[in-house]
Amino acid sequence: MTIKHHPGDGLLLDYVTGSLGEVASLAVAVHLALCPECRRQVNLMEAVGGSLLNTFPDEALKEEVFGNVLEQINSDREVLTPVRSNDVSTEAEFRIFPSPLPRYLFENGKSLQWRWIGFGINQIVISTSSDGNVARLMRIESGRSVPSHSHRGVELTLVLSGSFYDQTGSYARGDMQVVDETIDHDPRAEHGVDCICLVVTEGPLRFNSLVGKVAQPFVGI
Numbered sequence: 001m002t003i004k005h006h007p008g009d010g011l012l013l014d015y016v017t018g019s020l021g022e023v024a025s026l027a028v029a030v031h032l033a034l035c036p037e038c039r040r041q042v043n044l045m046e047a048v049g050g051s052l053l054n055t056f057p058d059e060a061l062k063e064e065v066f067g068n069v070l071e072q073i074n075s076d077r078e079v080l081t082p083v084r085s086n087d088v089s090t091e092a093e094f095r096i097f098p099s100p101l102p103r104y105l106f107e108n109g110k111s112l113q114w115r116w117i118g119f120g121i122n123q124i125v126i127s128t129s130s131d132g133n134v135a136r137l138m139r140i141e142s143g144r145s146v147p148s149h150s151h152r153g154v155e156l157t158l159v160l161s162g163s164f165y166d167q168t169g170s171y172a173r174g175d176m177q178v179v180d181e182t183i184d185h186d187p188r189a190e191h192g193v194d195c196i197c198l199v200v201t202e203g204p205l206r207f208n209s210l211v212g213k214v215a216q217p218f219v220g221i
């Protein structure tokens with residue numbers, strides 16, 4: 001499995017510092033379960049002390065510190081500690097739903113309750129946070145597409161099974177698409193197998209902050 005699309009350093013740093021919302025953290029965590037490259041990056045950020053960023057109230061200073069952190073990460077890439085073994089999952093262990101998704105999907109003996117929403121799409125709402133951000137599973141039937149749409153705020157889409165493509169590229173298992181209100185698209189599942197994704201919709205304010213600036217190159221793919 002080769003992952004081509006990653007959350008980007010901005011989102012990973014927010015994840016490390018605990019400043020990402022709950023449902024967005026879930027999407028990043030699931031990507032990390034599938035992506036050794038980003039696990040390595042997160043471990044490097046932790047090793048450099050990314051959590052210290054939260055102690056800087058000033059945005060400009062934060063940005064400067066963030067730049068320094070990334071610089072240090074890149075210069076220390078060879079000498080920092082390797083990935084912790086307990087972060088690593090195998091395909092056989094988690095099959096379609098990597099940790100921590102099963103905790104959300106199957107707790108208390110729950111089974112998956114797909115709900116048909118039309119257009120060849122079924123969904124399961126997993127979690128809604130207090131600020132209105134929503135995490136859901138979406139299953140797009142083979143060859144069908146989500147109607148063309150833009151976004152209010154940022155949308156994170158992580159492919160768990162099958163694949164889809166749109167104006168921005170093609171996405172397979174483990175790939176994360178990050179789009180915002182500047183993107184109009186109509187994601188279509190490839191022929192042959194349904195595409196199952198974890199989709200997280202965030203409020204628009206989050207990405208007007210430092211993270212938004214940092215994530216911008218990844219947002220407009």
Ligand SMILES: [Zn+2]
Pocket residue numbers: 003005006007031035037038039
């Ligand atoms: Zn990655």
